[in-house]
Amino acid sequence: MDTTGTLDEALQRLHASGPERLGRLTNHAPMAVEALAARGRGAAVHRWLDLYASRLEEFPTTVERITDAGWRSALGDPRRAADWIARFGRELDERPWRDVLALWWPRLLPGMNGGSTHPVIRVGHAVRTLLADDSTEPRLTELAHGLGYWAARHRPVPGLAPVPGARSAAAALDAVTPLDGREGGFPARLGRVRSLPVWAAAVTDPAEAHRRLTELVRAATHRYATHGHGDPTMLVHAATAPNAVLRTLPALPRALWVPSLRAAWTASAAVTAMYAPDAPAPYVPPGDVTPEEVFERALAHGDEHVVKLTDTALDVGDERAFAAALRAVRLGEPLR
Structure with missing residues (x-):
């Protein structure tokens, strides 16, 4: 982990920006700079951020304070992003962050x-x-931004019909039926997902849920x-x-581990259904590379999804x- 203060500096720099741009595209910078810092590339954080800066927009304006009595009506309303971030900022000032996370995680989980x-990816980072x-102020504020963004964009996927799956995660992903057609963005495609294979539905033990999620x-x-x-950008999310x-x-x-597994499977399988290619490409081995060399190539490339x-x-840490x-x-x- 970064111990130089670079990550905190970058997060402070980013918290003046909103979670989205152009009304629908995500601000990936907080996630990317955290990954750089976590992988020992703190020296590259501000240089990367300078390249990405043109994609940042100002922090959105508030609409109305979100109260204990009214939070449900604000859930899933992207116009309330600033209100939600402020709400989580207040909660994190008043209680330990783990308590806030434990309270809101099951409320937000259906809208992953x-x-x-x-x-949810931003929250994970x-x-x-x-x-x-340490729970520094910028890192707690980043959690508030992530949770607030999740609450504002909360979107359940109701009415999914279960269809036969497989025992292994790999086989279950192979069993996902791709959507007909490739038209529309993520929200439109998500609305057309009607069924997903069953996988790990019988899991009840938290330790087994952890193993299955891994x-x-x-x-x-x-x-x-x-x-x-199938879609080099969107299929990243099936894993991340x-x-x-x-x-x-x-x-x-x-x-909360078992419901977390189930929600994660739904999210990964839905992304697979929306963007799976018609046929796989040949597998290309990575050659004799170290983890550090792989990440260095990703950093040189610069794209946030990469x-x-x-x-x-x-x-994951293996050849494949x-x-x-x-x-x-x-x-x-x-990224240029």
């Missing part, structure tokens, strides 16, 4: 697909910093090595969203995960 899964180091992250990361071309949940589990009561997928691939990261480097548009 909102904001193209970016809010924020929690990693808090678990690894398996899902590995399977989704591996799958990118051969299926990432469940990994955000996995990173958050140690901060949550164990009673950086975040590589960060997850290093968590490194191949997935290098495939993202080849497929993605570099």
Whole structure:
């Protein structure tokens, strides 16, 4: 973890910006700079942020204070992003961050697909910093921004019909039926997802939920090595969203681990359904590379999704995960 203060400086710089731009695109900078700092590349944080700065927009204006009595009506309203961030800022001033997270996690969990899964990913990055180091003010504020963004973009996916799945996560992802057609963005496609394969539905033990979630992250990361071309950007989230949940589990009561697994599976499988290619590409081994070399290539490329997928691939830590990261480097548009 960064011990130089660089990450805190970057987060302070970013908290003057909103969670989105152009009304719908996510501000990825807080997640990317946290990944750089976590992987020992603190010296590159501000240089990367300078390249990304043109994509930042001003922090949105508030509408109305979100109260204990009225929070449900504000859930899923993107116009209330500033109100939600302020709400979580107040709560984190008053109570330990783990208590706030434990209270709101089950409330937000059904809406994980909102904001193209970016809010839960942002929360996962924020929690990693808090678990690894002191709860500095910028890191607590980052958690408030992540939770507030999630609440504002909260979107459940109701009425999904279960269809036969498979025992392993990899086989269950292979069993996902791709949507007909490729038209529309994430919200439009999500609205057309009607069914998903059953996987891990019978899990009741928290330890088994942790094991299955680890398996899902590995399977989704591996799958990118051969299926990432379906949509090089969006298919990243099939791996990074469940990994955000996995990173958050140690901060949550164990009673929340099983529902977390189920929500993570729904998110990963839905992204797979929306963007899966017609056929896989040949697997290309990564060659003789170290984890540090893989991340260095991602940093040189610079694209925020490439950086975040590589960060997850290093968590998985095997050859096929490194191949997935290098495939993202080849497929993605570099940050300039």
